[in-house]
Amino acid sequence: QVQLVESGxxxxxxxxxxxxxxxxxxxxxxxxxxxxxxxxxxxxxEFVAGIMYRGESTYYADSVKGRFTISRDNAKNTVYLQMNxxxxxxxxxxxxxxDRNGIGALRTRPDYWGQGTQVTVSS
Numbered sequence: 658q659v660q661l662v663e664s665g666x667x668x669x670x671x672x673x674x675x676x677x678x679x680x681x682x683x684x685x686x687x688x689x690x691x692x693x694x695x696x697x698x699x700x701x702x703e704f705v706a707g708i709m710y711r712g713e714s715t716y717y718a719d720s721v722k723g724r725f726t727i728s729r730d731n732a733k734n735t736v737y738l739q740m741n742x743x744x745x746x747x748x749x750x751x752x753x754x755x756d757r758n759g760i761g762a763l764r765t766r767p768d769y770w771g772q773g774t775q776v777t778v779s780s
Contacts, residue, residue, distance in 0.1 A: 659683050659769045661753050666774030669743055673778070677738040679753030679771055687711060690756050690763045691729055691736040695749035695776075704764050705751070706738060716760055721747075743778045751776050 660682040669675055677693070692707035706727035707716040715727050726739040736753060751774055754767035762768075 659685075659689065659755055661755060661769055661771035663751065663753055663771045663774040666751060666776045668777045668779065671743060671745055671778055671780050673743050674739070674741045675743065675776060677740065677751055677753075677774060677776070679736045679738075681734045681736070681755065683734070686734040687731045688757055689768075690758075690760055691727075692716075692754050692756075692760075692763045692767065693727060693736075693738045693751055694754055695747075695751045696773075697746075697749040700749075702752075707760050707763055708736065709760065714760075740776070743776075745778045745780045747776065748778050749776060750774065 663679045665677040693705040694702050695705050696702040705718050708727045708729050712729050724742045729736040753771045755769040756763040756767045
């Protein structure tokens with residue numbers, strides 16, 4: 658069992674930055690592909706970014722490419738999402754997720770979810 662706890666959300670003006678963190682329990686963090694998803698009010702949850710087991714590859718939704726950066730620190734069991742040049746349309750609940758079976762499985766049906774953290778971008 659893996660428990661994921663997000664932090665770092667908040668209210669920011671358009672053009673600003675936030676850094677989200679997701680801390681994972683357990684000693685097998687490096688065995689999980691990690692990712693971030695978001696869900697805006699009235700919309701379906703969408704994939705934002707993913708990172709492979711040792712950070713060797715990263716993946717991004719087209720809407721955040723060039724603005725968001727995902728990274729991980731396996732020694733700290735933590736994955737990060739640096740969000741720059743934020744837009745009002747980035748407003749959503751951001752959740753991290755973990756899966757042992759690769760990026761495809763992560764994007765489709767992750768094994769574990771965090772509880773989410775609210776990000777609000779004002780115009």
